[in-house]
Amino acid sequence: MDIQRYMTGLGKNARAASRELARANTGTKNSALFAIADSIIASQARLIEENSKDLEAGKAGGLDDALLDRLMLNEERIQGMAEGLRQIAALADPVGEITGLNYRPSGIQVGKMRVPLGVIGIIYESRPNVTADAAGLCLKAGNAAILRGGSEAAHSNNAIATCIKSGLSKANLPSTAVQVIEVTDRAAVGELITMPQYVDVIVPRGGKSLIERISAEATVPVIKHLHGICHVYIHEKADISKAIRIAFNAKTHRYGVCNAMETLLADAAIAGRVLPQLAEQYRKEGVELRGCRKTRELIGGIKAATEEDWDTEYLAPILSIRIVAGLDEALEHLHNHSSGHTDAIVTEDLGAARRFLSEVDSSSVMVNASTRFADGFEYGLGAEIGISTDKIHARGPVGLEGLTSQKFIVIGDGHVRE
Amino acid sequence: MDIQRYMTGLGKNARAASRELARANTGTKNSALFAIADSIIASQARLIEENSKDLEAGKAGGLDDALLDRLMLNEERIQGMAEGLRQIAALADPVGEITGLNYRPSGIQVGKMRVPLGVIGIIYESRPNVTADAAGLCLKAGNAAILRGGSEAAHSNNAIATCIKSGLSKANLPSTAVQVIEVTDRAAVGELITMPQYVDVIVPRGGKSLIERISAEATVPVIKHLHGICHVYIHEKADISKAIRIAFNAKTHRYGVCNAMETLLADAAIAGRVLPQLAEQYRKEGVELRGCRKTRELIGGIKAATEEDWDTEYLAPILSIRIVAGLDEALEHLHNHSSGHTDAIVTEDLGAARRFLSEVDSSSVMVNASTRFADGFEYGLGAEIGISTDKIHARGPVGLEGLTSQKFIVIGDGHVRE
Numbered sequence: 001m002d003i004q005r006y007m008t009g010l011g012k013n014a015r016a017a018s019r020e021l022a023r024a025n026t027g028t029k030n031s032a033l034f035a036i037a038d039s040i041i042a043s044q045a046r047l048i049e050e051n052s053k054d055l056e057a058g059k060a061g062g063l064d065d066a067l068l069d070r071l072m073l074n075e076e077r078i079q080g081m082a083e084g085l086r087q088i089a090a091l092a093d094p095v096g097e098i099t100g101l102n103y104r105p106s107g108i109q110v111g112k113m114r115v116p117l118g119v120i121g122i123i124y125e126s127r128p129n130v131t132a133d134a135a136g137l138c139l140k141a142g143n144a145a146i147l148r149g150g151s152e153a154a155h156s157n158n159a160i161a162t163c164i165k166s167g168l169s170k171a172n173l174p175s176t177a178v179q180v181i182e183v184t185d186r187a188a189v190g191e192l193i194t195m196p197q198y199v200d201v202i203v204p205r206g207g208k209s210l211i212e213r214i215s216a217e218a219t220v221p222v223i224k225h226l227h228g229i230c231h232v233y234i235h236e237k238a239d240i241s242k243a244i245r246i247a248f249n250a251k252t253h254r255y256g257v258c259n260a261m262e263t264l265l266a267d268a269a270i271a272g273r274v275l276p277q278l279a280e281q282y283r284k285e286g287v288e289l290r291g292c293r294k295t296r297e298l299i300g301g302i303k304a305a306t307e308e309d310w311d312t313e314y315l316a317p318i319l320s321i322r323i324v325a326g327l328d329e330a331l332e333h334l335h336n337h338s339s340g341h342t343d344a345i346v347t348e349d350l351g352a353a354r355r356f357l358s359e360v361d362s363s364s365v366m367v368n369a370s371t372r373f374a375d376g377f378e379y380g381l382g383a384e385i386g387i388s389t390d391k392i393h394a395r396g397p398v399g400l401e402g403l404t405s406q407k408f409i410v411i412g413d414g415h416v417r418e
Numbered sequence: 419m420d421i422q423r424y425m426t427g428l429g430k431n432a433r434a435a436s437r438e439l440a441r442a443n444t445g446t447k448n449s450a451l452f453a454i455a456d457s458i459i460a461s462q463a464r465l466i467e468e469n470s471k472d473l474e475a476g477k478a479g480g481l482d483d484a485l486l487d488r489l490m491l492n493e494e495r496i497q498g499m500a501e502g503l504r505q506i507a508a509l510a511d512p513v514g515e516i517t518g519l520n521y522r523p524s525g526i527q528v529g530k531m532r533v534p535l536g537v538i539g540i541i542y543e544s545r546p547n548v549t550a551d552a553a554g555l556c557l558k559a560g561n562a563a564i565l566r567g568g569s570e571a572a573h574s575n576n577a578i579a580t581c582i583k584s585g586l587s588k589a590n591l592p593s594t595a596v597q598v599i600e601v602t603d604r605a606a607v608g609e610l611i612t613m614p615q616y617v618d619v620i621v622p623r624g625g626k627s628l629i630e631r632i633s634a635e636a637t638v639p640v641i642k643h644l645h646g647i648c649h650v651y652i653h654e655k656a657d658i659s660k661a662i663r664i665a666f667n668a669k670t671h672r673y674g675v676c677n678a679m680e681t682l683l684a685d686a687a688i689a690g691r692v693l694p695q696l697a698e699q700y701r702k703e704g705v706e707l708r709g710c711r712k713t714r715e716l717i718g719g720i721k722a723a724t725e726e727d728w729d730t731e732y733l734a735p736i737l738s739i740r741i742v743a744g745l746d747e748a749l750e751h752l753h754n755h756s757s758g759h760t761d762a763i764v765t766e767d768l769g770a771a772r773r774f775l776s777e778v779d780s781s782s783v784m785v786n787a788s789t790r791f792a793d794g795f796e797y798g799l800g801a802e803i804g805i806s807t808d809k810i811h812a813r814g815p816v817g818l819e820g821l822t823s824q825k826f827i828v829i830g831d832g833h834v835r836e
Contacts, residue, residue, distance in 0.1 A: 019753065023777050096776060102798070108787050110797045113775065117809055200809055221639070221810045242832030249834035335437065344828075357531065357827050358514060359441050369526050369830030378835070379528045379826065380520070391535055391618055392639045393811040396826040408797065408814040409775055410762075412787030414660030416667035417796070 006183060007191035010146055011198025013176035014119040018144035020174050022116045026093040028171055029140055033089040036167030037082035040132065043163050044078050050159035051128065058152050070126045071153055081132040081160075084383065088136040091382040094400045095142040098409065106418075109411040114404050116142030118200035121192045122385070123148045123214065125206040128156035134203075135164050135178040137385050141403035144177050146199065148192060151184035158182060193218035203398075205386050223394055223402065225387045227313045228258030228341035230371040233330045233356070234274055235347035236267035242368055243274050243346040244281070249370040250344070252285050256315045258387060259342050259364075259374040263310060264321045265330050268294065271323045275299055287317045294323040310337040327352055334360055340389050342366065342374040363389055363396035424601060425609035428564055429616025431594035432537040436562035438592050440534045444511040446589055447558055451507040454585030455500035458550065461581050462496050468577035469546065476570050488544045489571055499550040499578075502801065506554040509800040512818045513560040516827065526833050530824040534560030536618035538821060539610045540803070541566045541632060543624040546574035552621075553582050553596040555803050559821035562595050564610060564617065569602035576600060611636035621816075623804050626731075641812055641820065643805045645731045646676030646759035648789040651748045651774070652692055653765035654685035660786055661692050661764040662699070667788040668762070670703050674733045676805060677760050677782075677792040681728060682739045683748050686712065689741045693717055705735045712741040728755040745770055749777055756780055758807050760792040781807055781814035 021029075040047070051073040058068055094114050101111030120143045124130045131147055138145035149157040161180035168175045181188050193202050193214055202222045204214045215222050232250050234243045250261035266275060271294070279299045282289060290305040291298075299321075309320040310333070324330045334343055344366035345356040353367045364374040374397065376384025381399030388394045394402035439447075458465070469491040476486055512532050519529030538561045542548045549565055556563035567575040579598035586593045599606050611620050611632055620640045622632045633640050650668050652661045668679035684693060689712070697717045700707060708723040709716075717739075727738040728751070742748045752761055762784035763774040771785045782792040792815065794802025799817025806812045812820035 019777075022779070023773075104796060104798055106791070106796060108791055108796070110791075113783075115779065118779070216637070219634070221808075239832065245832055245834050253835050346832075353829075355441075359437075361440070361533070361536070362825065364826040364828060365531075366828040367830065368832055369828050370834040372835035373524070373526055373528075373828055373830075373833070374826070378522060378524060378526070380522055390639075391823045395823055405809045405813055407780065408782040408792070410782060410784040410787050410791055411771075412785065412791075414657065414663055414764075414786055415791070416663050416788040417671050417790035 001183065003183065003185055003187045004191055007188055007195065008198070010179050010181065011119070011195050014144040014146050014179060015198050017174040017177040018116065018118045021139070021142050021144055021177050022095070024142065024173060028173065029093070029142070030089040032139060032168050032171035032173050033085045033136055035170040036132070036136070036164050037085040039163035039166045040078060040082045040085070040160070043159065044075065047073055047078055047156065047159050050155040053155040054153050061152070063152065067126055067152075071128065071156070073128060073156060077129060081129050084129070084133055085136045088140050088383055091140060091400060093140065094404050101409070106415060107412065108415050111409055112406040113409045114406050117403055117405055119144045119146065119198060120403060121146045121148070121199045121202045121220065123189060123192070123202065123204045123206070123210070125150040125210070126153055128153045128160060130205065131157045131160040131180065132164070133383065134385060137383055137400060137403060139177060141400045143403055146179050146181065146192060148181045148189060154184060189214070190217065193220055196220045203386055221393070223386065223388050223390060223398060225258065225389050227339045227389070228260070229262050229311065229313050229337060229339040230259055230341050231263050231265055231334060231338055231343045232261050232371060233265040233334075233343070233345045234267060234270060235327065235345055235349060235352050236269035237349035237352060238270060238274070238346040239348055240273055244278055246344065246346055246368065246370050247274075247278055248281050250372055251282065251287060251319050253370070253372045255317050257372075259371050260315070261371050262312065262314050262320065263337065264319060265324050265333060266321070267326055267330075268323050271295070271298060275321065282319065285317065287319055289319055289321060291321040292323055295321045298323075313339070327355060331356075331359055334362075338362055341387065342371045344369060344371050363387065419601065421601065421603055421605045422609055425606055425613065426616070428597050428599065429537070429613050432562040432564050432597060433616050435592040435595040436534065436536045439557070439562055439595050440513070440560050442560065442591060446591065447511070447560070448507040450557060450586050450589035450591050451503045451554055453588040454550070454554070454582050455503040457581035457584045458496060458500045458503070458578070461577065462493065465491055465496055465574065465577050468573040471573040472571050479570070481570065485544055485570075489546065489574070491546060491574060495547060499547050502547075502551055503554045506558050506801055509558060509818060511558065512822050519827070519829075524833060525830065527829040529827055531827045532822050532824050535821055535823050537562045537564065537616060539564045539566070539617045539620045539638065541607060541610070541620065541622045541624070541628070543568040543628070544571055546571045546578060548623065549575045549578040549598065550582070551801065552803060555801055555818060555821060557595060559818045561821055564597050564599065566599045566607060566610060572602060607632070608635065611638055614638045621804055639811070641804065641806050641808060641816060643676065643807050645757045645807070646678070647680050647729065647731050647755060647757040648677055648759050649681050649683055649752060649756055649761045650679045650789060651683040651752075651761070651763045652685060652688060653745065653763055653767060653770050654687035655767035655770060656688060656692070656764040657766055658691055662696055664762065664764055664786065664788050665692075665696055666699050668790055669700065669705060669737050670735075671788070671790045673735050675790075677789050678733070679789050680730065680732050680738065681755065682737060683742050683751060684739070685744055685748075686741050689713070689716055693739065700737065703735065705737055707737055707739060709739040710741055713739045716741070731757070745773060749774075752778055752780075759805065760784065760789045762787060762789050781805065
């Protein structure tokens with residue numbers, strides 16, 4: 001098979017479909033979302049059957065239990081996919097919104113109109129529900145999508161793709177508006193990320209090595225999320241009970257997620273009143289603590305944190321703790337070690353909160369809240385296609401708006417430049 | 419000289435300076451802008467002296483008159499640079515603006531705060547005034563800048579850089595907030611565009627080949643403007659006098675600019691009433707016309723337009739003309755040949771205007787106005803660092819806002835995720 005030719009074909013289809021999608025009205029797009037949801041529900045038996053092929057192959061191939069669980073589709077998860085699509089239909093359509101249309105001294109009116117990006121390429125791993133989620137978000141934002149799931153989920157993804165195509169057709173939208181790459185050859189990804197004439201942006205979702213490789217090789221712009229080394233900083237003027245509640249929740253609510261806290265910073269002036277209590281709570285949860293010298297003087301029997309610890313995303317029940325002299329030292333630590341994902345301060349001091357909000361250069365900066373809130377649903381975006389740690393275009397949770405752009409519009413009445 | 423080491427040094431300085439700039443308040447940044455303006459005025463004699471070295475070398479090196487004119491600094495242009503900086507000081511500071519701060523069902527408040535991008539690398543050619551303009555815009559938006567001007571303007575740029583450093587110091591900002599690359603070795607550009615750890619975005623300004631080379635090689639995101647193949651489309655329901663005024667202005671107001679019209683489209687139903695009159699006006703101005711078959715039937719004695727003409731940015735007194743059947747054919751022509759810069763429709767028909775605004779995928783889309791209005795000053799941005807034909811991040815004229823990003827901010831009162 002000629003992969004380049006195959007991918008060029010998908011690209012051309014997507015570019016053509018993107019024009020139809022860009023002018024599709026909200027009602028049509030919502031009809032498609034509902035029709036896809038209905039088709040997924042109606043195809044439940046077939047989805048489970050196709051999924052079982054992936055599960056069997058996965059078991060035979062030695063996938064671990066966690067990966068098999070991520071891969072698995074059951075009735076509840078299929079209902080969840082359909083429900084997700086209906087929720088996307090309920091979100092406001094970002095396309096066509098005109099903002100800031102004002103008269104200029106020349107007499108022309110100038111404003112901005114929100115428009116789809118065009119064609120979005122999404123590369124993801126194992127979870128088949130991403131196929132429906134990503135397709136739904138791209139569709140609502142008026143974009144065509146080319147989806148590349150993991151080879152371990154190929155049967156499941158292709159079955160979901162059939163439901164998507166059926167729903168698109170029912171709404172009289174081109175079935176090429178969402179295309180799933182059906183070859184598992186790695187070269188297909190290489191093509192996808194280097195055809196800017198057909199693809200406007202790439203969203204990789206998956207492990208750090210996948211994302212680093214894609215970013216290094218792509219000539220299409222990438223909206224990416226590299227890693228989440230998130231911090232909670234307990235300022236000397238923190239309320240003790242809020243500090244303990246937030247630091248405990250940020251670490252233990254879920255371990256394997258990008259918005260979990262990996263390093264706790266505490267002012268020396270307050271450390272003695274919070275760290276011993278917190279350490280006791282963490283111990284009960286089975287969280288391994290690693291501390292700086294001062295932390296170890298305060299909490300006995302824990303490992304020393306090395307320089308490497310400050311730069312590690314554990315995604316596990318491990319926490320590094322550092323005692324700092326004050327806000328300046330905390331900001332310096334964040335400058336050197338934060339991955340720019342999410343960092344929080346706990347304080348009752350308005351001046352400290354104001355400086356922290358302004359000076360911490362992360363996609364989400366929080367005051368007196370758990371880093372676990374960094375999430376498209378919690379932020380009211382409705383859904384997210386990922387969390388960007390880039391500064392360009394979209395930063396933080398990327399919802400429908402992040403899948404659009406804005407163009408300038410100018411309205412005159414025969415105006416010319418003098 | 420070790421270019422890599424030199425550039426790494428500039429990068430580290432810029433990164434460090436960007437932190438100070440990000441937290442500098444509006445008053446401090448404005449003081450620096452005024453101090454740089456004052457320094458430029460005070461250094462007028464030295465600037466003219468240094469510029470004369472560039473001019474002499476340029477003459478000796480065989481630069482043509484147009485390039486020498488672009489390179490030349492005189493009293494008026496030096497006053498203009500200073501005035502430009504004072505105008506930037508008068509613009510609203512985009513940094514720190516908080517928008518959409520709303521309560522979520524969980525009780526947290528979520529909003530966005532506008533923040534600097536960090537470090538901006540700007541690569542430009544011949545005109546030394548860009549050194550002051552670009553430095554001023556980056557500074558006001560809270561970014562550090564690394565500037566790389568053309569080697570033909572090296573003396574002028576270094577003299578302007580001395581004024582900038584003096585102004586920064588007077589305002590107690592780090593003089594490394596704006597650095598001009600002082601080596602003329604091409605390898606310096608290669609380093610600049612491949613150090614994402616120190617540079618957040620590259621803005622290339624110059625010829626198409628320069629920009630294509632930079633885009634292909636950069637690993638830092640690029641805000642670029644490739645070319646401007648701009649169109650005016652005269653719809654059958656156009657007002658004849660508006661159509662003639664706009665089409666004449668869009669072509670003849672200035673030839674060598676990216677927002678000049680390069681192709682005129684006209685509906686067959688109206689072509690006979692506008693094209694002959696327009697052709698007469700263009701002839702008087704010395705504009706060479708090239709037309710499709712139908713156009714040539716209507717206007718005698720003009721060259722045939724080839725397929726290549728529809729994809730050519732003339733930047734010269736040349737215009738290609740095509741007669742189309744109606745709006746659909748015009749949209750199709752734009753889809754195939756517009757460079758996505760600026761396209762305008764002339765019509766009194768609301769439905770046609772609405773479709774054109776919505777379906778044309780260009781950075782500026784206009785109704786009844788000359789494409790020449792596509793400009794940061796005309797749009798009220800105050801100034802522009804360039805016009806982006808990309809879809810990601812900034813599209814169209816890029817002013818202060820395009821040199822910033824937005825981060826999410828979250829304010830709670832001890833809130834945790836349940």
